[in-house]
Amino acid sequence: MSEIKTLTKPVPPGGVIGIIGGGQLGRMLAMAAARLGLKAAVYNDENHAPAFQVTPLQIAAPYDDRNMLTGFAEICDVITFEFENLPSDAIAHLASLKPVRPGQRALEITQDRFSEKSFVQSLGLKTAPFVAVTSVQDAATAFAQMDGAAILKTRRLGYDGKGQSKVTSGAEAQAAFQHFKGAPSILEGFVDFAFEASVVAARAADGSFAAFDPPENIHENHILRRSIVPGRLSKAQSDEAKAIAKAIADALDYVGVLAVELFVGKDGSLAINEIAPRVHNSGHWTIEACACSQFEQHIRAVAGWPLGDPARHADAVMENVIGAEADAWESLARSGALHLYGKREARLGRKMGHMTRLKPLTK
Ligand code: AMP
Numbered sequence: 001m002s003e004i005k006t007l008t009k010p011v012p013p014g015g016v017i018g019i020i021g022g023g024q025l026g027r028m029l030a031m032a033a034a035r036l037g038l039k040a041a042v043y044n045d046e047n048h049a050p051a052f053q054v055t056p057l058q059i060a061a062p063y064d065d066r067n068m069l070t071g072f073a074e075i076c077d078v079i080t081f082e083f084e085n086l087p088s089d090a091i092a093h094l095a096s097l098k099p100v101r102p103g104q105r106a107l108e109i110t111q112d113r114f115s116e117k118s119f120v121q122s123l124g125l126k127t128a129p130f131v132a133v134t135s136v137q138d139a140a141t142a143f144a145q146m147d148g149a150a151i152l153k154t155r156r157l158g159y160d161g162k163g164q165s166k167v168t169s170g171a172e173a174q175a176a177f178q179h180f181k182g183a184p185s186i187l188e189g190f191v192d193f194a195f196e197a198s199v200v201a202a203r204a205a206d207g208s209f210a211a212f213d214p215p216e217n218i219h220e221n222h223i224l225r226r227s228i229v230p231g232r233l234s235k236a237q238s239d240e241a242k243a244i245a246k247a248i249a250d251a252l253d254y255v256g257v258l259a260v261e262l263f264v265g266k267d268g269s270l271a272i273n274e275i276a277p278r279v280h281n282s283g284h285w286t287i288e289a290c291a292c293s294q295f296e297q298h299i300r301a302v303a304g305w306p307l308g309d310p311a312r313h314a315d316a317v318m319e320n321v322i323g324a325e326a327d328a329w330e331s332l333a334r335s336g337a338l339h340l341y342g343k344r345e346a347r348l349g350r351k352m353g354h355m356t357r358l359k360p361l362t363k
Contacts, residue, residue, distance in 0.1 A: 003096065004095045004103075004104075005095060005097065005099045007077075007099040007205070007304050009304065010303055010305055011077040011303040013036065014039070015038055015077040015303065016038070016040070016076050017038050017077070017080065017302065017303060018072060018075070018078065018080065018098070019041065019080055019081070019082055020043050020080070020086055021042075021043070021051075021081060021082035021083040022046075022049025022052055022058070022082075023050055023082055023083070023341075024341040024343075025082035025278065025279050026044070027050040027341060027342070028279070028284075028287070028293075028295045029299060030042060031054055031295070032295035032298070033299045034054070035296065036296065036299060036303075036305070038303060040054075040055045041055065041057035041072065041076055042055055042057065042058045043063075043068075043069070044060055045060070045063050046060060047060045053342045059071065064089075064090055066090075066093060069094055070093075070097060072094075073097035074097075077098070077099075078098060078099045078100075078302050078303060079098050079100045080102070080302045081102075081107070081277070081278055082279070083278065084111055085111060085156070086107070088107075088111075092104060101256050101301070102252070103252075103255070105252065105253075106252040106258075106277050107277055109275075110277045112155050113156075113274075114132050114184075116274070116275055117186070117272075120248070120275070123247050123248065123251055125247065125248075126272065127271055127273075128188045128189045128190075128191045128263070128271055128273070129145070129146065129188070130187065130188040131145055131186065131187050132184070133177055133185040133187050134184055134185075135182075136178065136182075139173040139185075139187065140170035140173060140174055143167065143169065143170040144170060146187065146189045146190075149168050149189075149190035150166075150167055150190055151166050151167070151188050151190055152167055152185050153185060154183045154185050156183075162222075164222070165180075167187075191265070191271060194232075195217075195232055196217045196218070196219065196262065196263060196264065196273075197214050197215065197217060197231060197241065197262045197264050198214060198280065198283075199212070199241040199242055199245045199259065200212045200245075200257060200283035200294050201242065201246065201249060201257070201258060201259075201260075201310075202257045202258075202294075202298065202310075203249035203254045203301065204300075204301045204304075204307050205255050207250070208307055209249060210297065210307045210308070210309075211241075211246070211310060212286050212310045212312070213229050213238060213310075213312050214233055214262070215227035215230075215282055215283075215285065215318075216230075216231020216232050217282050223322065224281045224320055226317055227282040227284070227316075227317070229285060229289070229316050229317075230315060230363055232264070234268075240270055244270065245258065245260050248260060254277070256278070257280075257283070257298035257301065258276065259279070259282060260274075261276070279294045279298050280294070281351070282318075284339070284354050284356065285316035285317070285356050286310070287339075288316065288358055289313065289316040290312050290313065291309045291311060292307075292309055296308055297310065315359040315360065315361055315362055316356055316358050318355070319355045319356075320353075320354050321340070321352045321355060322350065322351060322352065323352065324348075326340065326346050326352035326353055332353075335357070336355045336356055336358075337356040337357070338355050339353050339354050339355070340352065340353035341353050
């Protein structure tokens with residue numbers, strides 16, 4: 001195995017941050033890099049990418065194209081990601097050329113729901129009950145271990161509810177597994193939560209850590225509708241969420257921003273749904289409501305800069321602008337801080353932008 005490159009000193013202003021993935025997260029990362037006098041280079045597998053509109057340094061090529069990845073690495077000082085599903089050997093290839101943050105281990109663990117949840121449990125943290133499913137027979141056996149309702153999820157490549165199916169019998173679990181064409185999956189107990197929340201936090205290479213206040217998140221059709229901060233989390237739950245993010249980030253020797261999605265139980269307990277090894281939709285409100293946004297924080301961490309202050313100076317509600325809702329951009333622009341991502345087509349369920357509304361700080 002080839003040697004892994006590490007960053008020995010901070011990337012100075014004028015340096016280039018490589019971002020794999022050119023969606024809205026890559027776009028907002030590139031804009032945050034620019035604010036710090038850093039340049040962003042974006043690699044995306046399609047020609048039209050929201051992030052391509054904000055930086056001239058761009059490559060459109062498949063994510064497994066070794067030559068293009070090499071060419072990309074050559075112009076970067078450090079490389080990071082806006083999405084976690086890059087093939088593992090592509091990550092290893094990049095890491096042999098330039099420092100990659102967060103590192104390969106964090107990405108590999110979080111690419112697979114089974115390894116991610118096993119890792120979380122190994123830290124003594126709570127998840128929904130889950131069982132690996134690799135055959136039709138497994139699906140029925142796994143269902144028998146659940147408490148009435150469960151969700152079959154493919155181990156890899158699921159987001160916004162894709163590759164997920166709620167099931168209420170062994171036969172339904174088997175049918176869902178067949179519907180996923182036998183893709184390795186997990187069956188997860190259905191959590192009757194009080195509400196959902198998340199914590200977005202950053203860890204620097206020297207181990208310093210900074211967490212944003214955890215928002216309450218409302219989903220509709222499996223897609224994040226809004227994040228509210230402060231939400232219904234108590235101070236103790238907020239502190240616990242931040243401690244969970246720190247335990248995960250430390251155990252992964254993580255560098256950058258990560259998000260942990262949480263179920264808040266009716267008994268007040270926090271269970272971990274998912275780790276996102278990247279900036280996260282539920283952290284978009286930090287652009288307006290914090291001195292240093294999640295995007296700037298991520299750039300600071302991967303570039304080896306000191307972390308910024310995550311303190312919140314306002315209450316905030318972030319609402320996604322989904323699909324055709326973006327057609328109302330003119331009235332949306334009147335009612336808050338509007339972000340549009342420059343996507344060409346307003347497809348159903350597609351995140352076209354978001355809106356943040358601020359209110360004076362209450363707690
Ligand atoms: P995920 O892609 O795993 O983040 O799931 C997307 C959304 O589906 C979550 O934010 C929840 O609203 C819902 N969901 C996922 N897993 C469960 C579960 N085990 N129990 C109840 N709801 C779930």
